[in-house]
Amino acid sequence: MSKNNSDQGVLFDLDGTLLDTANDLGAALNHVLEQHEMTQVPPQAFRPVASDGAKGLLELGFGDALTTLDYEQLRQQFLRYYRENIARHTCFYQGIAPLLTALNDNRIPWGVVTNKPIDLTQALLPHYPLFKHCGVTVGGDSLAQRKPHPAPLLYASEQLNLAPEQCIYVGDALRDIQAGNAAKMTTVVAKWGYIADTEVCHSWQADLLAGEPADILEFIL
Template sequence: MTRTSFPAAVLFDLDGTLLDSAPDFVVTANRMLQARGMPEVSLEQLRPAVSKGARAMLAVAFPQMGESERQALVPEFLEIYEALIGQYATLFDGVETMLQALEEAGTTWGIVTNKPEYLARLILPQLGWEQRCAVLIGGDTLAERKPHPLPLEVAAQRIDIAASACVYVGDDERDIIAARAAGMPSVAALWGYRLDTDDPQSWQADCQYEQPQQLWQPAAWPATQPASA
């Protein structure tokens, strides 16, 4: 049956789903490379790895290094990124209109990301989201992170809406795995970051869309259970 209203709550991944943060990360990686007299990495090279996290991006920027060497670079990477966070990033086209449509319908929305919470919280005031975003769970907020369902379960608890009444939107397979394990319908954001080896069809999300604009209408969202927690 076609939905006639938006879900009671929507939880979003951040990087690659709401925020096109790849430009920030390219500048971060290139500052590290410049400091070492090494060739810069391009946006096209780094972009597919963004949703996989700092280690994956460092593997693209420093492919000649061993894993332990790259691991030692993570604090430097995060320090440089923190200093410039949001300067080059932009919302994906259509995201703001989507959020406004949800808000006008009375839908609660929040963010569940694997980005460290302190970094995710720096983004909110830049976008005017401090009051709009009802809950924020970072990758270090809890004992587990996605693909474990705990972050989604706790987010639902904090907004006092049953997980089965929420929808989770993310651009990585771990997002869909976490949602399924939490009993939460999911949307695969195909406009985000993916490696060539990723196959979104195999993730088995309830819905998948190429653009945020496709989520402007209630009928686009997957079916959910009643909102009582």
């Protein structure tokens, strides 16, 4: 993607990229653990796993005990608590609000492509007024495929009336970069997200490693 190109758009992952949702997800995990008299998980342990959603967090909290329990029941307990408390501690990462505002001011379309279930995504976004400018929202179950498959990104670019090559995709997980590369988009690693070791992301073959949201704006404009 070239700079100063009016025919361009930006797609973002959600958890760990635009919004820091880890504390609310961790609270849901610890609620379920408490119901089963299991040891609570501290933030330093659940934050790097937050992008992996209910499955990753339940595996972290329950470990081997998960094989002896009803996983679907635990998942429903997790999702119920999370839905009821979805925006209690969640906030934009520092620098994201100015980035989205700048995209709006420059009339650069943007959207969200996440593996978070679409019903939870649609419940979460209205708590943050900037998302009223979001041009497209694709959840993990919006299509038959989810990231790292490129289909959700290709669908999102189509909804923005842009070719994939005209889009940047920003995410904090390897699956994000794999999906973006497969879709032939320009890929950007959000190093501020849920990455336990930021050195690892140098091997992900992204086009840009962004240390802060302002790096993305500098890259585009």
